[in-house]
Amino acid sequence: MNVMDTRATSAMLYLDGVHVSFDGFHAINNLSLTLEPGEMRAIIGPNGAGKTTMMDIITGKTKPDEGTVLFDGVTDLTRLDETRIAELGIGRKFQKPTVFESQTVQDNLLLALNVDHSVRGTLFWRGSRAESERIDKVLETIRLTEARNRLAGSLSHGQKQWLEIGMLLAQDPKLLLVDEPVAGMTDVETHLTAELLKEINKTHTVMVVEHDMTFVRELGVKVTCLHEGTVLAEGTIDQVSSNERVIEVYLGR
Amino acid sequence: MTPHMLTRSLDRGATIFLLVVAALGVLIPLSNLLLPAGSFLQVQTYLVALWGKYVCYAILALAIDLIWGYCGILSLGHGAFFALGGYAMGMYLMRQIGTRGVYGNPILPDFMVFLNWQKLPWYWYGFDMFWFAALMVLFVPGLLAFCFGWLAFRSRVTGVYLSIITQAMTYALLLAFFRNDFGFGGNNGLTDFKDILGFNVQADGTRAALFALSCLALIIGFLICRAIVSSKLGKVLIAVRDAESRTRFLGYRVESYKLFVFTVSACMAGVAGALYVPQVGIINPSEFAPGNSIEAVIWVAVGGRGTLVGAALGAVVVNYAKTFFTSGVLAPYWLFMLGALFILVTLLLPKGIVGTFNAWWASSNEKRAAASVSAAAEDGVTEPKMAE
Numbered sequence: 001m002n003v004m005d006t007r008a009t010s011a012m013l014y015l016d017g018v019h020v021s022f023d024g025f026h027a028i029n030n031l032s033l034t035l036e037p038g039e040m041r042a043i044i045g046p047n048g049a050g051k052t053t054m055m056d057i058i059t060g061k062t063k064p065d066e067g068t069v070l071f072d073g074v075t076d077l078t079r080l081d082e083t084r085i086a087e088l089g090i091g092r093k094f095q096k097p098t099v100f101e102s103q104t105v106q107d108n109l110l111l112a113l114n115v116d117h118s119v120r121g122t123l124f125w126r127g128s129r130a131e132s133e134r135i136d137k138v139l140e141t142i143r144l145t146e147a148r149n150r151l152a153g154s155l156s157h158g159q160k161q162w163l164e165i166g167m168l169l170a171q172d173p174k175l176l177l178v179d180e181p182v183a184g185m186t187d188v189e190t191h192l193t194a195e196l197l198k199e200i201n202k203t204h205t206v207m208v209v210e211h212d213m214t215f216v217r218e219l220g221v222k223v224t225c226l227h228e229g230t231v232l233a234e235g236t237i238d239q240v241s242s243n244e245r246v247i248e249v250y251l252g253r
Numbered sequence: 254m255t256p257h258m259l260t261r262s263l264d265r266g267a268t269i270f271l272l273v274v275a276a277l278g279v280l281i282p283l284s285n286l287l288l289p290a291g292s293f294l295q296v297q298t299y300l301v302a303l304w305g306k307y308v309c310y311a312i313l314a315l316a317i318d319l320i321w322g323y324c325g326i327l328s329l330g331h332g333a334f335f336a337l338g339g340y341a342m343g344m345y346l347m348r349q350i351g352t353r354g355v356y357g358n359p360i361l362p363d364f365m366v367f368l369n370w371q372k373l374p375w376y377w378y379g380f381d382m383f384w385f386a387a388l389m390v391l392f393v394p395g396l397l398a399f400c401f402g403w404l405a406f407r408s409r410v411t412g413v414y415l416s417i418i419t420q421a422m423t424y425a426l427l428l429a430f431f432r433n434d435f436g437f438g439g440n441n442g443l444t445d446f447k448d449i450l451g452f453n454v455q456a457d458g459t460r461a462a463l464f465a466l467s468c469l470a471l472i473i474g475f476l477i478c479r480a481i482v483s484s485k486l487g488k489v490l491i492a493v494r495d496a497e498s499r500t501r502f503l504g505y506r507v508e509s510y511k512l513f514v515f516t517v518s519a520c521m522a523g524v525a526g527a528l529y530v531p532q533v534g535i536i537n538p539s540e541f542a543p544g545n546s547i548e549a550v551i552w553v554a555v556g557g558r559g560t561l562v563g564a565a566l567g568a569v570v571v572n573y574a575k576t577f578f579t580s581g582v583l584a585p586y587w588l589f590m591l592g593a594l595f596i597l598v599t600l601l602l603p604k605g606i607v608g609t610f611n612a613w614w615a616s617s618n619e620k621r622a623a624a625s626v627s628a629a630a631e632d633g634v635t636e637p638k639m640a641e
Contacts, residue, residue: 059502086504098499100492107488117505119513125485126257171503 007073012037012175012205013058018067020053020229027053028064029229035175040201042216043209044240045226046249051209052095054226055177059092060085072174087117091173095180095209097160101153105144105163108152109135112167134170141196142166158189165196176200178208182215194218213241225249262479266611270562271472277304278468282461298457301464303576305532307569308467312474312525314552314568315561316518319478321550322559323487324514325494327412330419331522332546333426334394336536338523340430341393343443343536344377345386346454350447363445364438374436383450390527391520398519399512406508406515411497420543427541442537449531460532467528471565474521478561481514490514551595557605566607 008014013035020028028050035041043051056062057069060082069077077085086092100108113131116122139145142162147155152163161181168176178197182190194215200206201221210216216223216237223240225233233243240246263271281296281304288295313335320326347362356366360373379385401422405415433439452459481487492500493507501507530536539545549568556567571594579587602609 061498082498082501083504083506086502092502094499098496100495100499102495103488103491110485111488111492111500112503114504117503119486119506119509122486122489123481123484124258167503 008070009034009073010037011035011070012039012072013207014068014070014073015054015058016068018054018057018069019065020057020062021065027229028057031067031226031230033224033231035205035207037205038201040197040206040208040219040221042219042221042223042237043207043226044211044213044216044223045232048228049226050229051226052179053229055092055179055207055209058085058177059090086171086173089172089174090177091168091171091175092177093161093164093168093179093181095183097157097164099152099155099160099163099167101151103152104149105139105152105155106135106148108163109138109166109170112170114170114172138166138169141169141199143192158185161185161189161193162196165193165200169200174205176204176206178206180210181208182210182212190215191218213237258480258484259476262476262483266562267475267479270565271475274468274472274475278465278472282465285461286457298460301457301460302532305460305464305467306529307572308464308471309525309529309532310549310552310568310572311565312467312471312528313522313549314556314564315471315474315478316521316525317549318553318558318561318564319481319521320514320518321553322561322564323482323494324490324511325497326511326515327416327550328419328515328518329416329543329546329550330421330423331518331549332543333419333423333541334398334519334522335526335529335545335549336423336426336430336538336540337394337397338390338526339530339536339540340437340443340526341380341386341389341523342527342530343446344380344389344437345383346446346449346531347443348377348381349449350445353447354445362438362443364433364441365436368433376436387527390523394519394523394526395516398516402512402515406511409508420546423541423546424543427538427543430538430541438537440538442535442539443530444535444537446531446534454531454534463528463532467532470524470528474524475561475565477517477521481517482561486510486513548591551591553605555594555598555605557608557611560605560607560611563605563607567605570606 011034013033015031015033018028018031019026031050031054043054045051053062057064058077060077060080064078071077071088071090075088080088100111103111110131113134115131116125136145139148142165144159144163144166147159152160155163161183165178165181168178181197182193185193190212197206197208197219208219220237223235223237224231225240225243225246227249232249233240233246281301284294285296285298285301313331316334317328317331320328350362352359354363354366356363358366361370365373380389405418410418429435430437430442431440437443446454448454449459452462482490489500489505489510492505493510497507526540552568552571553564554567555571556565557563571591575587575591578584578590583590598605604612
């Protein structure tokens, strides 16, 4: 533990005592959570539990009223904006699939690649072999090689979800935040997505928000249950789902 | 611009457009100057000036399409950048009048003598030199756009709010330029020009040259826009247009991209204004009128936004119609027609003329490709038999 001299924590992501309220509504209430490097964590919780707000805080979209949010043990995320946080290596997949619909699948991935994002760099950009190889590899992983020249807007819902995961892969962040990746997917697609995320987790730290319990069970990772903006229970899926408070919250008693 | 950017930016439509503009830019001046007056093929001088005006409008339309069609920034104040470029050129032309003015003052333009001013205001210094005026044509609109954009885009002012403040900007400039003590000729603006670079602005040769130069500026402006939109930066612009916050989460500094195209676009509008002024012979504050900027947006909508060629075409078509209708008995109804045109295009041709044509062309190509695939499939059925 003596490597920790400059780092406040060894965690990839460290949230402590975070509060956010919107017009008096406490969306996040004394939320504390840590994510170790290389870990995959599933976040569950009923509607309005603060799952998406938590992601907004981590990615800089929402500023917390108080509390600490540290990335990689050193960086205070509450002081940075979305672009800077993305540059640091935090990628996000949105709840509603958000791809660039009027551009091709290939161009979507090209835009996501973590190369020079400056105005000058993109103006004088010329493709390189390394870049196109990376795009090919991502296309293969997300099973969209055939559709590479199609407009992203013409993809099916499930394919859009994968394209967005592919964009995360192209971005190659240290930490991936994945918001409801299987919403609206068929059972087969859900299964494939779980496989995909497990594959991604071999090289990346991942945080997944999901309602689908079969999917969470299939991931087989540590689960955190949020309720009213705070952590209600943490542990394996079996521990969490047998927790009385969790059952109470989910059944609304 | 590097060679790979040039080749990448020239697709078929772009090449055809460039060839047409180049041909017009050469043939119209030649026909005006070389053919005998009154000959059937001779383009009369007033027409050269009129079409020169349309070409300047086409450059302004390109500038608007670059930011609106590709980056989703709807500026309803682009006429301001056009007018500022025009004023910079007008100031040069005023200083060229010299002692030939009504009051014969070698330094002060007539309106300053009339206002009893004793010396030239500092901001008129340097405008007796063409190179300085030419630099200001780019610099003044560019600087205003940069400052305006820096404030607006950094505070994430978008959509209709941005459109409204661009209107306010051009309206504020309109009021300022109306004032006599602002030093730009007040209500009357700048006029009575004599020479440009030593050539008489009224002469046929000068008008022909100005027309050719306007076409050249249109070609260069078009190439710059094509180079921008066909680069990776162009893809980022479209990404910003379609899903701004997503682009931010990918790590792009959206405000820098907007600021870049907004400033480039303002400089282009400035050049358009500078070429416009010597051809129409006057620049006055009415060029800042909010209505002018809105009209320019209509040209782009009619031609097809996000197509560049369409923007230029829309500017020419709408202005040709304007000239045609406002010179006849229908003159009082022109604004109604323009309004109706805008509504009809929005309802029936939301992609504009060129956008609709492109969509039709793409779908008919697809059908042809599908037909040839099914034909090939039929051939495929017979092939194995032949192999046997």
